[in-house]
Amino acid sequence: MRHQQGASYIAILIAIIGLAFMAKIAIAVWGPYLDDRLIDKQIETQLKDGPKNLSPAKFAEEVDKRLQMNNIRDLKFKDVAQATNVDGLQVKKDYEIRKPFLLNIDIVLKFEKSFDQSSVQAK
Numbered sequence: 001m002r003h004q005q006g007a008s009y010i011a012i013l014i015a016i017i018g019l020a021f022m023a024k025i026a027i028a029v030w031g032p033y034l035d036d037r038l039i040d041k042q043i044e045t046q047l048k049d050g051p052k053n054l055s056p057a058k059f060a061e062e063v064d065k066r067l068q069m070n071n072i073r074d075l076k077f078k079d080v081a082q083a084t085n086v087d088g089l090q091v092k093k094d095y096e097i098r099k100p101f102l103l104n105i106d107i108v109l110k111f112e113k114s115f116d117q118s119s120v121q122a123k
Contacts, residue, residue, distance in 0.1 A: 028107055032097045035072055036111045039080065042066040043091055047120040056083035059091075080111075089117040 007015075046063050054062075060077045067075065077083075081093040096110040 024101070025107075028099050028101055029109065032099065032109050032111075035075065038070055038072060039067065039075070039093070040113060042070065043081070043093065043115055044120050047089060047091070047115055047117045048123075050089070050117075052088060052117065054085075054089055056085055056089070059083045059089060087118075091115040 042063055046059065046066065050059065050062065060083055063077045063081075067073075067077065075095075080095040081091050083089060083091045091114070093111065093113045093115070096108055099107045099109070101107045
């Protein structure tokens with residue numbers, strides 16, 4: 001018992017540095033993931049509410065309006081997804097975001113998802 005001691009100053013410093021590093025990662029990743037969830041929600045809402053014979057160009061225009069209303073101004077629909085009209089409207093979202101992290105280290109976030117109008121309307 002008399003040989004036990006508390007945490008040393010170096011251990012406390014390493015723990016603080018580790019927590020700061022984890023907080024920096026969480027802050028860097030939080031925004032793009034939140035934006036991606038909002039993009040998914042807007043695409044699903046437009047697929048659910050839109051008519052079945054909506055053209056891909058009109059669909060992209062409507063989703064861009066929804067993104068502008070939700071304060072996502074740095075991403076355009078044509079840059080993150082493609083819409084096709086084969087047996088109903090289908091949307092394929094595929095994009096990546098690079099965020100500077102530390103010195104010359106970047107975090108790359110890749111987002112992929114497919115949407116089908118008939119399956120979204122069936123929910």
